Amino acid sequence: MKVAILGIDGYIGWALALRLLRNGHEVVGVDSLYTRKRVEEVHSGSITPILDINKRIDEASKFFGGKINYYQGDVNDPEFIYHVIGKELPDSIVHLAEQRSAPYSMIGLRQARETLIQNMGGTINLVYAMKDLVPKAHLLKLGTMGEYGTPNIDIPEGFFEIEYNGRKDTLPFPKFAGSWYHWSKVHDSNNLMFANRLWGLRITDVMQGVVYGTRTKEISDSGLYTRFDIDEVWGTALNRFCVQAVLGMPITAYGRGDQRRGFLSLEDSIACLMLGLEKPAGENEYRVYNQFDEHYSINEIAEFVKDGGEKILNKEIEISHVPNPRLEKEQHYYNPEHKKLRELGYKPARNLREDVNDIISDVQKFSENARKYRDRVAPKTIWRESAGFLN
């Protein structure tokens, strides 16, 4: 199968590229190096060593065989994306190439506009390019569980049956996102659903939980790390907690810490994406998967890091609570369904309680890099204080 990965230089894109190469697939890679640039802009960087894009692609081919045809450019540029899709004619396209930080989108008007315009622009370019050039190809697009928010009822996989004023229908489940980034993903999902109705494009829209971890089988074998961000804008809570533990800083949970989210390991995320590619959506099908396997509260995550860290680092680790910079419910019901990937054959291989030890060990290994960005871990981006045009 020929697979185009849009966003190949990113955390998930890189790990997926290695798996596809190992399994003998043809890989086309697209990236604008946007994340590298924007992370540098907030004076931070990946603490795992990531090679320059051309070098890492060469090294991956040497290690796993095969070749990645790499194109550098912006998915939000229609001419560029038409050129790549028309030249390569992929069987499947995995679209990961978006601004993916909720805090970044909440810094101010410039970042909010950039997130909304770039993310929606890239997706609309892509569905038009597919319709014109590869109408039978399969699109696997990464959305997020954050699109749903935290409603006080179970969350289905995309659609649900509803009865209102005595009439019934199956409708898209309402979305209630909590940042401009998450809303950009909601708008993408609506546009994908419409592109499917218009042209019958085959689309899998993946509502992915928070992905954790530094390793997959291929990364462990080759040492070709994927990025690992730790600052308040680009790093997840778990990443930040692990760095705080290693550097001897208190773990800082936002607010009460009872906020609950879905999680899955990088290894399992790649396994799910492979499954989605190997068993694609049928003709004219738009399907939605909730892709996560475990759910935990922030307090539970903090406890896992404390327990693992105290054993590995042989020191006491403190957990503290800081005012929540985000707009989110701190106590809520959370029960999203996640059956469809299991029905396709997905069996989770990892869990966070065990993997946290590997993450802490890797952070310890690269603690010199982590130390460089230690003043970037504490929250500075406050949702309600997002800067406007006049600030």
Ligand SMILES: NC(=O)c1ccc[n+]([C@@H]2O[C@H](COP(=O)([O-])OP(=O)(O)OC[C@H]3O[C@@H](n4cnc5c(N)ncnc54)[C@H](O)[C@@H]3O)[C@@H](O)[C@H]2O)c1
């Ligand atoms: N990592 C997670 O926990 C997680 C969870 C849910 C959803 N997702 C989604 O998965 C996707 C990948 O996430 P990630 O963590 O690998 O992010 P990432 O930022 O590490 O990777 C995204 C890659 O896309 C590139 N990119 C961004 N905008 C681009 C554009 N307009 N044109 C070309 N390249 C562009 C970036 O340079 C980067 O290499 C994102 O869409 C994200 O919203 C991620």
